[in-house]
Amino acid sequence: MSLDALKAALPDYAKDTKLNLGSVLGTSPLPKQQSWGTALACAIASRDPRVITAIAAEAAEHLTPEAVTAAKAAASIMAMNNVYYRAKHLIGDDAYPSMPARLRMQIIARPGVDKLDFELWALAVSAITGCGVCLESHEKALRAAGVSRETVHEALRIAAVVHAAAVTLGAERALAEA
Template identity: 75%
Template sequence: MGIEDIKSALPEYAKDTKLNLGSVSTTSSLTEQQLWGTLLACAIAARNPVVLREIADEAAKHLSEEAVSAAKGAASIMAMNNVYYRAKHLIGDEAYQSLPARLRMQIIGRPGVEKLDFELWSVAVSAITGCGVCLESHEKTLTKEGISRDNVHDALRIAAVVHAAAVTLDAEAALAG
């Protein structure tokens, strides 16, 4: 169960996604916790049941219970924040920028893992959901605190490939339905 099962489920036309999934999950500049937390958070954000189950099963072999919970927390909080901050930005009325969010976000301050790992997972999820405001904010925090652009880049690559696998399997399920 895991990444290999996702790769096996991908059709021939998604050969690039299959190859990229193997590459991003095995050749990364990220620590093991950063890698598997990013994969898990992105699988949740990508919303495909097969991708999520397979990555979650494999991630559990590489992450502590606290890290699994934090990766899930990153996906959850960013699901809320990405909608909220993207909407405020897209409205284009500066008056909204001064209004307080009044949304609880305590997990960001105390995620249960190293804060920079959580930030990395947050930037990857923000890439999937397309919130430029959150991407900029989390990327600035990461690079300011010493995370390399290569690490951020790897997280973005993981987000792109996990999302592509999810979209492909969703399409195949819908067409078979």
């Protein structure tokens, strides 16, 4: 499925999502690796097969194979980290944050792409899964390295529209099967 086919698959009530998907992905001021890596990591995090397929096909035209692998790795590692760190935070017991994770996270140190791109993708995935601890951590790392708020904002916009497309198509599929 292509990006155009993905937009065409969105129902009329999701016209805003369709238009935003086209404009956010089509005119992003981010470098292609940042925008399409963000889109791919977010598509995977959003879990809808049609969104993943469409965005992966388009992303492959703009990303190196190493960047595709790194975007997938960002979605994978953040699937684990977002659950773990969000849960420790939400429990509200001050003892949990001091306990070591003891979870393997080596991909974060050597992602196969520029570390800041990987941080941006991890931030965007964290926005989808709602992990405030991870959002804060990745935003601070990006800002400390000189990444602008506008870049962070753009990654959040990409996350929002990719996730909205996935939610809409997933709901339509479930309702059609009911």
